[in-house]
Amino acid sequence: MLSKPAKRDLKHNRTIKGKGYKREDGLWDIEVFLIDSKTYSFENMHRGYISSGEPLHDMAVRLTLNDERKIIDIEAVINASPYNICPQAVENCQKLKGEYLIAGFNRKVIKTMGGEKGCRHITDLLAYAGTIAYQTLWKEKTGGEAKTITEEEAKSIEKKFANSCFAFKKDGEVYNQYKEILIGKLENS
Numbered sequence: 001m002l003s004k005p006a007k008r009d010l011k012h013n014r015t016i017k018g019k020g021y022k023r024e025d026g027l028w029d030i031e032v033f034l035i036d037s038k039t040y041s042f043e044n045m046h047r048g049y050i051s052s053g054e055p056l057h058d059m060a061v062r063l064t065l066n067d068e069r070k071i072i073d074i075e076a077v078i079n080a081s082p083y084n085i086c087p088q089a090v091e092n093c094q095k096l097k098g099e100y101l102i103a104g105f106n107r108k109v110i111k112t113m114g115g116e117k118g119c120r121h122i123t124d125l126l127a128y129a130g131t132i133a134y135q136t137l138w139k140e141k142t143g144g145e146a147k148t149i150t151e152e153e154a155k156s157i158e159k160k161f162a163n164s165c166f167a168f169k170k171d172g173e174v175y176n177q178y179k180e181i182l183i184g185k186l187e188n189s
Contacts, residue, residue, distance in 0.1 A: 013037050018128055020136025027072060028065040030133045032125040034058075046084045055080040061093075061125045069101040069133060076122050089119035096126070101133045103159035134160070148187040157182060 014036050021029040036057035044050050058080035064073040074097055076090035092113045099108055109126045112118070149157075158179070167174045 010039050013039070016125075016128060018132040020132050022136075023064075026067070028067075028133070028136060030063045030065065030129045030136060031060065032129045032132060033060045034121055034125055044082055046082060056082055057121055059119075059121055059125065061122060061129055063101070063126075063129050063133070065101065065133060065137075067137070069137065071097050071099050071101070073097065076125075078119065078122070081119075086119060089113075090122060092118050093122065093126075101130045102156040105130050149182065149185045150187055154182045154186055 014034070016032065016034050018030070018032045021031070023029055034057055035055050037053050037055050038050070039052055041052045042050055050056060057078075059078050060076070062073075062075045063071055066072055074093050076093045078087040078090060081087065095112045096109065099105065106127045109123050113123050113126075161168045161178070162170045162175065168178075169175060
């Protein structure tokens with residue numbers, strides 16, 4: 001828990017929610033939502049007046065994946081933004097169809113949609129979607145229920161997690177525990 005803060009006045013709220021679903025057809029849906037709002041009302045040159053609590057940003061992304069984390073379909077919407085032109089920024093999302101949510105995905109997103117080619121908030125949601133996808137598919141693909149994984153999957157997992165945080169420092173206790181689990185699940189081992 002954070003320590004008790006100094007007396008303060010809330011000005012901005014950001015909510016990001018992510019959800020992962022297993023579909024009836026065997027595919028996976030990963031959805032991420034972002035809402036920004038202010039605690040005060042203000043004039044906006046593109047939208048006119050924005051009331052306190054009204055979303056300044058209201059955006060969502062849905063990725064449909066197969067078991068190999070390949071993007072089968074992608075949908076992104078900008079329901080509210082500070083500029084009228086913003087909803088057009090989602091068009092380049094379609095270029096991510098066929099990509100895999102594996103190590104290096106965020107670099108592909110930046111190359112495809114970074115800067116003037118897209119929306120910074122949508123690229124952030126796509127990065128978050130990658131994490132949600134790993135969390136959603138983790139147990140099924142590499143956890144207790146999975147009997148085997150391919151060498152490619154094991155390498156992707158190692159690349160994604162090795163040195164990604166304190167717990168997963170390479171050759172640390174937690175890293176080595178998971179490495180042994182993955183080695184035990186390799187096909188033909």
